[in-house]
Structure formats: structure tokens, C-alpha cells
Amino acid sequence: MDVKSKILIIGGTGNIGKYLVEASAKAGHPTFALVRESKISDSKRAAIIESFKSLGVIFLHGDLHNHQQLVNAINQVEIVISAVGGDLVAHQVKIIAAIKEAGNIKRFLPSEFGVDVDRAHAVEPAASLSRTKVEIRRAIEAEGIPYTYLVSNGFAGYLIYILNNFGDSFSASLPRDKIVILCDGNPKVVFTKEEDIAAYTIKAVKR
Numbered sequence: 001m002d003v004k005s006k007i008l009i010i011g012g013t014g015n016i017g018k019y020l021v022e023a024s025a026k027a028g029h030p031t032f033a034l035v036r037e038s039k040i041s042d043s044k045r046a047a048i049i050e051s052f053k054s055l056g057v058i059f060l061h062g063d064l065h066n067h068q069q070l071v072n073a074i075n076q077v078e079i080v081i082s083a084v085g086g087d088l089v090a091h092q093v094k095i096i097a098a099i100k101e102a103g104n105i106k107r108f109l110p111s112e113f114g115v116d117v118d119r120a121h122a123v124e125p126a127a128s129l130s131r132t133k134v135e136i137r138r139a140i141e142a143e144g145i146p147y148t149y150l151v152s153n154g155f156a157g158y159l160i161y162i163l164n165n166f167g168d169s170f171s172a173s174l175p176r177d178k179i180v181i182l183c184d185g186n187p188k189v190v191f192t193k194e195e196d197i198a199a200y201t202i203k204a205v206k207r
């Protein structure tokens with residue numbers, strides 16, 4: 001019988017996280033979502049929490065900044081996927097420390113979901129985030145934790161969201177007199193549907 005790995009998703013209510021949780025549960029993996037206790041009853045998250053419940057997702061209360069809660073959650077699974085946002089990427093050293101202490105994790109997928117940061121030549125503000133993701137890669141490798149780095153390029157839905165909101169919340173920070181177009185203006189970009197990124201991520205877990 002095909003026994004599916006138990007997967008913990010940290011950041012499962014986020015932009016890409018919610019697709020990962022759904023893909024994992026639909027692929028038949030016992031799926032655990034680490035959710036901060038204060039957020040689980042937040043009305044803004046009600047729809048997503050209900051949809052997770054309908055998929056049989058198991059909620060574990062925990063905060064990235066609480067070592068013991070992380071260890072307790074990690075102890076219950078074989079695979080850890082982090083989908084924390086850019087502001088928490090550096091804090092994934094806390095997940096690495098908890099994985100080391102738990103000692104049971106077969107694979108860790110840190111929060112990547114963008115370009116291949118070891119090869120990217122980004123400009124700011126992306127360059128700082130890329131550098132931090134590189135540091136997390138090196139920290140995982142130094143600890144000897146089995147890993148997969150998920151390189152997905154741009155989120156298609158996220159781009160549409162940004163374009164739709166350009167006129168509102170982003171307008172204050174947009175340049176008004178001059179726009180710099182990098183390179184010759186013709187480089188190709190690749191965007192991938194979030195559902196496909198999530199399906200591929202879960203396939204990368206293998207079992």
C-alpha cells in the first residue's frame with residue numbers, strides 16, 4: 001500500500017501557502033497546518049480555515065518564533081514545507097533549529113517559490129530577499145537536512161492582483177515622471193499558476 005508522507009505546512013494561510021495545503025490534502029497526504037492560535041478565529045481567515053477543515057487538514061497551534069511549538073509540530077510529520085512571507089524568510093533559521101532538534105524530518109522545503117537565488121542577478125529590493133534565501137539554503141546544507149528548493153518563477157495570480165491594485169494602494173509609490181526599463185525591455189518573464197506550483201511542490205515530496 002502507498003503510504004503518503006505526513007506534511008506540515010508553515011505559512012499555510014498565505015498567498016502560496018493556501019494552494020500548498022490544498023494540493024497536499026487533495027494528493028492524500030495527511031496534511032498539517034501550523035496556525036497561530038490568535039489567527040485561527042480571525043474572521044478574515046474564516047473562509048480559508050473552513051475550506052481546510054473540509055479537506056481534513058489538521059491544525060496545529062504554533063508560532064514560528066516559539067521553538068517548542070515548532071518542535072512539537074515537526075515531531076508529528078515527515079516533511080516540512082515553509083511558505084512564510086518575505087519578512088520571515090530570515091527567521092527560518094528557527095525552523096532549521098527545530099528540525100535539527102526533532103531529528104525526524106525526511107525533507108525540508110524552505111520558503112522559496114521564486115527565481116533560483118543561487119543564479120539570480122536581482123536588483124533591489126529583490127536582491128536583499130534573494131541574498132537571505134541563499135543564506136537559508138546554506139544554513140540547511142550546513143546542518144545536513146535533506147532539502148528541495150522549489151523554483152517556480154512568478155505567481156500568475158499575484159501578478160494579476162498587483163496589476164488590478166496598481167491604481168489604488170500602489171499609486172503613491174509609483175514613479176510619476178520617469179520609468180526605468182531594465183535591459184533592452186525585451187527579456188522574457190515566466191509566470192506560473194499558483195495551483196500548478198503547489199501541485200508540483202507536492203509531487204516533489206514524492207511519497
Ligand SMILES: NC(=O)c1ccc[n+]([C@@H]2O[C@H](COP(=O)([O-])OP(=O)(O)OC[C@H]3O[C@@H](n4cnc5c(N)ncnc54)[C@H](OP(=O)(O)O)[C@@H]3O)[C@@H](O)[C@H]2O)c1
Pocket residue numbers: 010011012013014015016017034036039062063064065083084085086088089111112113114115129152153154155156158
Ligand atoms: N514568485 C512570486 O511571484 C512570489 C510572489 C509572492 C511571494 N513569493 C514568495 O513566496 C513565499 C511566500 O510568500 P507569500 O506572499 O505567499 O507569504 P504571505 O502571503 O505573506 O504568507 C505568510 C504566511 O506566514 C504566516 N505567518 C506570519 N507570521 C507567522 C508566525 N510568526 N508564525 C507562523 N506563521 C506565520 C502567515 O499567517 P497569517 O495568515 O496568520 O498571517 C501566512 O500564512 C516567499 O518566499 C515569497 O518570497 C513569490
